[in-house]
Amino acid sequence: MQPIKMVDLYGQYLKIKEEVDHSVQEVIESSVFLKGGKVAVFEKELSDFLGCHVISCGNGTDALQLAFMALGLKQGDEVITTPFTFVSTVEVLVFLGIKPVFVDIDPATFNIDVNLIEDAISPKTKAILPVHLFGQCANMEPIMAIAKRHKLKVVEDAAQSLGCLYKFTDGSRQQSGTIGDIGCTSFFPTKNIGAFGDGGAVFCNDPDLADKVRSLANHGMEKKYHYKSVGINSRLDAIQAAILEVKFKKLGNYLSARKNAASHYNKQLQPIQEIKTPLQSTFSTHTYNQYTIQIEERDRLQAFLKEHGIPSQVYYPKPLHLQKAYTNLGYKEGSLPTSELVSQKVLSLPMHTELDIDQLGFISNSIKEYYS
Ligand SMILES: *Cc1c(COP(=O)(O)O)cnc(C)c1O
DSSP, X not given: OOOOOSOOXXXXXXXXXXXXXXXXXXXXXXXXXXXXXXXXXXXXXXXXXXXXXXEEESOHHHHHXXXXXXXXXXXXXXXXXXXXXXXXXXXXXXXXXXXXXXXXXXXXXXXXXXXXXXXXXXXXXXXXXXXXXXXXOOOHHHHHHHHHHTTOEEEEEOTTOTTOEEEOTTSOEEETTSSSSEEEEEOOTTSSSOOSSOOEEEEESOHHHHHHHHHHHBTTEEETTEESSOOOBOOOBHHHHHHHHHHHTTHHHHHHHHHHHHHHHHHHHTTOTTOBOOOOOTTBOBOOSSEEEEOSSHHHHHHHHHHTTOOOBOSOSSOGGGSGGGGGGOOOTTSSHHHHHHHHHEEEEOOOTTOOHHHHHHHHHHHHHHHO
């Protein structure tokens, strides 16, 4: 059996080595390293797939920043989101002088509890920022209804959920990140489509908003050396686009591989009483960017797995409202009890496209042994 990794980017690369090497070589030969070239090709392919405008940028954090800049949110505005997420979600808000207002999560899906959103709305609220955590959509239909009722914008953090489909009650389906006003994704190496470095993208349906995002990502430029707003410099480079383009063609296969690994874990681990396996909600597919179980005495199982050569990770050990950097938001222990409790219990198991049946069997047997 091959050693088990949390993520196996090299193993994934070996299967597409020729295509990736060729695509990267083409960039070097063309010397079109930024804008145009492979970047334009990749944006177009993603845009065709999602059915909306796509603006690539430097990373997922920038994508979120660009979203709130483009929507014109200002100092003192409030945005509703959850504290059980990667730091970027909240960091960009604070950086722009926007106040994150936290709402607790549904412990079964780790996503924002839509029943708590309306109570958090104040006259300063301008937007809702659902995070499709671990690869599964937050419940977008009620979120969109609340947003409509209160005239709020919706920005989706789809960093972990590229390719995930939201299922509306009328049976229609829509790609995560394309439902709200703006969607943001990341091509960080461990995401559903990972670059060999940084990358990100902004999705939106409104062509004017898309133009705004594109301009803001390019220094606020209107035409060459003329600037209509204060922007930033955030771009995907063509080497990354060359890699992403090859991998994007395999997205369907990659998501199936993740789903198969998750099915294996589900089947083997669901009978173990002490383990709460991740719930797949009725309103979303699951892309299993992470396979995250909930258990008591999490650190003990993690140590046991480590002894058996099985890596695991805690996403996330401390909700953002309790982090030192964000204490001045005024939350304290007990403010968001579900996020706090869940952060003590979560453990993400190895999850990637290259896990084979021997490895999966070894992981689940080791967990069974621990609980036997
Ligand atoms: C990865 C991630 C981001 C940030 O993406 P980067 O490309 O690392 O900047 C934002 N939000 C969530 C939920 C993420 O998982």
